[in-house]
Amino acid sequence: MSKYSRLPAIPVIGFAAFSGTGKTTLLEKLIPQLISKGVRVGVYKHSHHVVELDKPGKDSFRLRASGAAQTLLSTPERSILTTEKSGEHQVDFFHLLHQFDTDALDVILVEGCKEQHFPKIELHRQITGKPWLYVQDPDIIAVACDSPAPGAQIPVMDLNDINGIALFVANYIHTFAALPE
Numbered sequence: 001m002s003k004y005s006r007l008p009a010i011p012v013i014g015f016a017a018f019s020g021t022g023k024t025t026l027l028e029k030l031i032p033q034l035i036s037k038g039v040r041v042g043v044y045k046h047s048h049h050v051v052e053l054d055k056p057g058k059d060s061f062r063l064r065a066s067g068a069a070q071t072l073l074s075t076p077e078r079s080i081l082t083t084e085k086s087g088e089h090q091v092d093f094f095h096l097l098h099q100f101d102t103d104a105l106d107v108i109l110v111e112g113c114k115e116q117h118f119p120k121i122e123l124h125r126q127i128t129g130k131p132w133l134y135v136q137d138p139d140i141i142a143v144a145c146d147s148p149a150p151g152a153q154i155p156v157m158d159l160n161d162i163n164g165i166a167l168f169v170a171n172y173i174h175t176f177a178a179l180p181e
Contacts, residue, residue, distance in 0.1 A: 014110040014120035033166035046112035
């Protein structure tokens, strides 16, 4: 059994870094590069903040507010599934990954969730003064940084080389697809 057996059957790659490193900015640039290579991308974004995607007063908001455990809002352009969680029930990271329609994707990119066990690329900016994650995290498969990564025994990329990072991810997807089950 693989150490990543709880992941979906497609590649999942995280981008792990401390706050302020530029995870979202990097992904904003990386996703179009991957799409230009024919990669169908899904993104899991973790947030510590409460967000509201619906508008108070709208039918979907009212139906959800009436107590529905899940509400699926569908329009010609997109659909949004909202699942309500009670404060004492935290949904498992791996369960949430399985909510993706993996038949429509080639990869799931994860922003955050650095404490979870799955393949990740560490993003590191020297100016943040934060410690390196790869030293303690065996799930980090590569580092993208703006300074030398001392003693790294994994691939090291330039944090500002979006095309190089996209090639690494595309190669990872290709290698994943070639692995026997």
